[in-house]
Amino acid sequence: xxxxxxxxxxxxxxxxxxxxxxxxxxxxxxxxxxxxxxxxxxxxxxxxxxxxxxxxxxxxxxxxxxxxxxxxxxxxxxxxxxxxxxxxxxxxxxxxxxxxxxxxxxxxxxxxxxxxxxxxxxxxxxxxxxxxxxxxxxxxxxxxxxxxxxxxxxxxxxxxxxxxxxxxxxxxxxxxxxxxxxxxxxxxxxxxxxxxxxxxxxxxxxxxxxxxxxxxxxxxxxxxxxxxxxxxxxxxxxxxxxxxxxxxxxxxxxxxxxxxxxxxxxxxxxxxxxxxxxxxxxxxxxxxxxxxxxxxxxxxxxxxxxxxxxxxxxxxxx
Amino acid sequence: xxxxxxxxxxxxxxxxxxxxxxxxxxxxxxxxxxxxxxxxxxxxxxxxxxxxxxxxxxxxxxxxxxxxxxxxxxxxxxxxxxxxxxxxxxxxxxxxxxxxxxxxxxxxxxxxxxxxxxxxxxxxxxxxxxxxxxxxxxxxxxxxxxxxxxxxxxxxxxxxxxxxxxxxxxxxxxxxxxxxxxxxxxxxxxxxxxxxxxxxxxxxxxxxxxxxxxxxxxxxxxxxxxxxxxxxxxxxxx
Numbered sequence: 213x214x215x216x217x218x219x220x221x222x223x224x225x226x227x228x229x230x231x232x233x234x235x236x237x238x239x240x241x242x243x244x245x246x247x248x249x250x251x252x253x254x255x256x257x258x259x260x261x262x263x264x265x266x267x268x269x270x271x272x273x274x275x276x277x278x279x280x281x282x283x284x285x286x287x288x289x290x291x292x293x294x295x296x297x298x299x300x301x302x303x304x305x306x307x308x309x310x311x312x313x314x315x316x317x318x319x320x321x322x323x324x325x326x327x328x329x330x331x332x333x334x335x336x337x338x339x340x341x342x343x344x345x346x347x348x349x350x351x352x353x354x355x356x357x358x359x360x361x362x363x364x365x366x367x368x369x370x371x372x373x374x375x376x377x378x379x380x381x382x383x384x385x386x387x388x389x390x391x392x393x394x395x396x397x398x399x400x401x402x403x404x405x406x407x408x409x410x411x412x413x414x415x416x417x418x419x420x421x422x423x424x425x426x427x428x429x430x431x432x433x434x435x436x437x438x439x440x441x442x443x444x445x446x447x448x449x450x451x452x453x454x455x456x457x458x459x460x461x462x463x464x465x466x467x468x469x470x471x472x473x474x475x476x477x478x479x480x481x482x483x484x485x486x487x488x489x490x491x492x493x494x495x496x497x498x499x500x501x502x503x504x505x506x507x508x509x510x511x512x513x514x515x516x517x518x519x520x521x522x523x524x525x526x527x528x529x530x
Numbered sequence: 531x532x533x534x535x536x537x538x539x540x541x542x543x544x545x546x547x548x549x550x551x552x553x554x555x556x557x558x559x560x561x562x563x564x565x566x567x568x569x570x571x572x573x574x575x576x577x578x579x580x581x582x583x584x585x586x587x588x589x590x591x592x593x594x595x596x597x598x599x600x601x602x603x604x605x606x607x608x609x610x611x612x613x614x615x616x617x618x619x620x621x622x623x624x625x626x627x628x629x630x631x632x633x634x635x636x637x638x639x640x641x642x643x644x645x646x647x648x649x650x651x652x653x654x655x656x657x658x659x660x661x662x663x664x665x666x667x668x669x670x671x672x673x674x675x676x677x678x679x680x681x682x683x684x685x686x687x688x689x690x691x692x693x694x695x696x697x698x699x700x701x702x703x704x705x706x707x708x709x710x711x712x713x714x715x716x717x718x719x720x721x722x723x724x725x726x727x728x729x730x731x732x733x734x735x736x737x738x739x740x741x742x743x744x745x746x747x748x749x750x751x752x753x754x755x756x757x758x759x760x761x762x763x764x765x766x767x768x
Contacts, residue, residue: 270615275765295617308540310547322536323616365612527709 221284223248223373223403229278231264240265249400253418254407261427262407263303266375270300283372299371303363303378309351313342313361316350317368324369336364339394355382363391374398376406380413380426392417447511448482448491451505464502466493537626539679540750541600545634554595555638561588564755566646576656578647582664582735586671593672594696597633598689600627606687620758624680628755631676640668640741660737667734670747675700677754703727
């Protein structure tokens with residue numbers, strides 16, 4: 213994913229945004245920027261504030277305090293200008309079940325004053341692979357098709373900014389891949405914000421991830437750097453055929469190895485200094501001692517581990 | 531303006547795929563046909579005035595039935611989020627919905643009753659003045675009723691609740707002048723008498739168009755559409 217250019221004002225600027233429902237903070241002093249052409253993922257457990265943030269950006273609800281600007285327009289004071297530039301797929305896909313797919317998309321295109329409606333509708337139906345269902349009533353469609361009609365609706369006016377709340381929910385694995393590829397293909401020309409609680413989705417589609425928990429941004433970086441940052445140490449997985457009883461002590465003698473642990477018979481988890489690769493030394497040791505080296509590989513923390521670490525560690529102090 | 535029409539057009543199409551439009555229209559016309567013949571047989575008078583008086587009453591139930599779905603269903607299905615994030619103002623959504631129900635009312639309810647005027651024309655020409663002003667009155671009364679119905683529909687996700695809220699508000703307007711007597715003579719009593727619905731339309735059914743009555747109908751319509759818009763807007767703050 214190309215790094216977005218940092219010159220020029222960001223497409224989305226959010227400053228100290230907060231939203232209160234009574235005493236409950238759905239969003240608490242959130243600030244972030246999104247550059248043109250980026251795909252940014254909101255990642256967080258259910259109820260973290262992802263939907264609230266999106267609803268404020270799309271002008272559906274005003275913030276309690278703070279400001280948000282889309283394409284230079286304030287989401288509250290210049291709401292109509294903002295809405296013209298946004299395509300939005302809400303969490304509950306807003307479909308009229310009694311309309312056909314074509315009629316529905318035509319309605320959405322009219323609402324947004326799309327100049328050449330027929331070709332725009334054909335284009336988005338092609339993009340979301342729903343062309344063959346143009347005349348089907350939406351009420352008769354499966355969940356996967358409905359979701360794609362929702363995405364088509366968000367794209368029909370070629371918006372500058374695309375905001376999608378859980379875009380791949382309810383799709384089967386093949387469709388999920390199609391939609392992810394579609395979203396990736398939109399990068400560059402469109403700026404995309406999507407929310408998800410499925411971690412591989414964020415690491416595969418997004419150029420940047422904001423981890424939101426309890427209404428606050430707890431981390432913000434590229435998926436790769438996020439996992440590196442939380443890691444703190446490198447982990448190596450070692451499996452041998454005939455382990456010696458003192459293998460752990462032997463391993464810990466290697467320079468740069470912080471600790472070694474026998475997970476099960478002949479299987480060891482070895483922690484080494486961050487940024488140092490001790491695998492060659494470990495291999496030499498295992499061969500010299502005649503342990504019978506079976507497997508030696510680095511263990512990288514998945515975004516899942518990062519996520520759990522960030523969203524659960526916060527609750528510990530209380 | 532085109533935005534409003536987009537909403538109106540979708541609303542009209544939605545009416546005709548659901549049974550509501552057909553059921554309400556059919557029941558209304560059955561009631562009107564029965565009343566028309568009964569009145570004609572009893573009075574032997576070539577006039578639509580008694581029919582209009584009955585029509586206004588039957589509409590107390592029919593108008594909220596037409597509008598109960600309009601905003602309640604959008605809120606229940608979540609499609610309101612599509613409309614409120616589209617580049618149009620909240621009042622345009624409300625007005626579009628209202629115009630949809632008004633057009634349906636004119637075409638499916640009021641329109642077919644012209645047949646009775648035709649019957650009167652054939653069998654003994656009526657006085658055409660009161661017929662024309664009577665239909666104008668029915669149009670204004672219908673608009674006020676439907677605006678109240680749309681307001682009821684803005685308050686809830688539930689069509690049944692929307693219906694009853696509409697009916698109850700209309701009933702209160704209908705009998706407001708009765709409450710006026712309780713307070714004796716005075717400003718409050720005058721106000722309650724003024725806002726009562728029936729007296730504003732009796733004149734029009736008799737062939738007299740008084741501007742205060744026309745203003746009254748427009749005011750009721752505008753106020754309740756405004757209130758419905760406000761309800762939608764407060765929904766955003768929750």
